[in-house]
Amino acid sequence: MAATAEDHSLDNNGPADPPDHVALGNMSLNGRAPGVPSQDDGSSIPWPAGRECRSIHEHFLAHGVSDPKNEAVVWLGDNGKVTGRRTYGDLLARARAVAYKMTKKFNVERGDRVVLVLPPGLEFLDAFFGCLVAGVVAVPVYPPNPGTIQKDLERLSKIVDAADVKVAITTGDFRTKLYVTKTAMMFSSAFNAAWPKALTWQTLDGLSPAPKDFASATAGGSDVAFLQFTSGSTSDPKGVMITHDNLLHNLHCMFRLVPAYQTPRSMVTVNWMPQYHDMGLINMTMATLYNGGTLVGMSPLTFLKSPLLWLEAVSTYGANVTGGPNFSLVRCTKAWAALPPAKRPALKLDSMRTLVCGAEPINIRDLDDFVRSFEPVGFARSAMCPAYGLAENTVFACCATSEDYFADELGNVQCGIPLPGCHVAIVDAESGADLGADGAVGEVWLSSGSKAAGYWGQEEATEATFRARLPGSDLQWLRTGDLGYLSGNRLFIKGRIKDVIIVAGRNYYPNDVELTVQEASEAVRPGCVAAFTVPRPRAADGGGDDEDDSENGCIAIVAEVRDPKMDAAAAAELCETLRQAVAAAHAPLTPVRVLLLEPRTVPKTTSGKIRRAECKARVLAGTLKTIPAGKWEQTAAAHNAAAAAAGATDLSETPVAEK
Missing domain, CATH: 3.30.300.30 (ANL, C-terminal domain)
Structure with a gap:
């Protein structure tokens, strides 16, 4: 039911108008954001909504005050049909309701870590923004899959222990499924994974509007906004501390470098990538909502079942931004080729200005195959943007934009130029010597305002990874652990040092x-x-x-x-x-x-x-x-x-x- 004077619940699909006046903390609608560097780092771009805020959530929520009726999120189900919506007013109302419930009923305090164990959907956004409003550090994680429960529980337990988490937020249905799984584990010798200890499971069911005088937490630029746990491809996952300044810097630089992101309120993004992953969360979701645009979302499982639904959504909503790893392009190309021309969906992809390809090694042949397949229905080769980034640098570091992508003689695709204000060095991993930008292969080092604060609770690893030094440089550098080289100021990635x-x-x-x-x-x-x-x-x-x-x-x-x-x-x-x-x-x-x-x-x-x-x-x-x-x-x-x-x-x- 929609919120009424008699019924104080918040319907999951909105709309819910924000109150005439809400306390948003110390938010300025027209001030300058402190802590954003003034050099060539993107700070010269007008902020998308004509306002500047001190923290990332203040900017999102400000849209809820100034543009409450504008559509923020459209969520699609497995058949590509709309299953839910959020206006910016909805996002504001529900974020405040979540924050109020966490602080008053879950006994969560400012600075506590809360793990978000949520299936893909609108509820994740409610919980994530609610954590920001409450000053709580969100820890998004991959929700355990019953088919891989032992592996997933082991990873979840490591994250809970590493971040000292006491509260998990999920949905009522998902919590029931988890409890059924836990019961099965107790009576089966086939399960040997430990259930996360001392973790209280809470749901957001039955949300009630927060009181008008409930104020959001005041956040400084150096405060941790959330923990992005690394994928753990070469080691146990580590919690990367992403601060508000990191997010503002990375988004600002993104807007400066990528033309399609320079369209306040008219930005339309289609995203199927996981909401708990940096590329889906920051590169797609945050960038769009920060910009006052519209996000069209779907579950990764929806994409995997029907890859062409991704491109159908781009066509239907006239999206100008989307993205995905290399494998997603391959799936679309193969799905398209497998259909007789008469059975193919009627796609119109000429609205697409930027398709960010990253998160895994990029294959030049796969890019070419995708472009050849979809150029006849309007996709422009110039929209293909190979990119490089990592959680330790918030997300983005380099991106190829509005140019013809290309690869070297071994097929390594160029990942473009560094973000404005992002310094890139190629370094001999053993001697620490700067190898220059003439094609020598070495470890990729980065330095910018997007460089995260470090790993949660791991000072030694933080010192080694985030505070490296180069002779003759006053900067502190991030050691990425990736091998690559620079040619013509463009970055080429070869792989991981450990591999x-x-x-x-x-x-x-x-x-x-x-x-x-x-x-x-x-x-x-x-x-x-x-x-x-x-x-x-x-x-x-x-x-x-x-x-x-x-x-x-x-x-x-x-x-x-x-x-x-x-x-x-x-x-x-x-x-x-x-x-x-x-x-x-x-x-x-x-x-x-x-x-x-x-x-x-x-x-x-x-x-x-x-x-x-x-x-x-x-x-x-x-x-x-x-x-x-x-x-x-x-x-x-x-x-x-x-x-x-x-x-x-x-x-x-x-x-x-x-x-």
């Missing part, structure tokens, strides 16, 4: 090797390949099986196949094809282990990145799901027999497929 493959003293980059494998055969699932070193198998003289495989190891290739029922001969042929492709493209590198896996078995982070370290550990432990065991053993036997017939004496000389 570099070192064989016989030479460096190879997993992204390059994985791309070669992926493109070597249609039988390999795109984005589901991992390359890493493993100990060299023991030779006849007893050598090998080194504990330290970084110098004397050999390479393993793990690749998911489209058809898990392929026979032994086909598997043997595929292994040989992949080995030859890698040997030809990356000579003298030769993989000694080529493992073919069932679909959806390569370990990945919640944002879709390959967990190479976990993959390696599971290869060595023999716990990955390869193609059926009998066929696999025949495949390996066939390889070994062929190698013996050829007189090979070292397994590194053969395309051995081992379990």
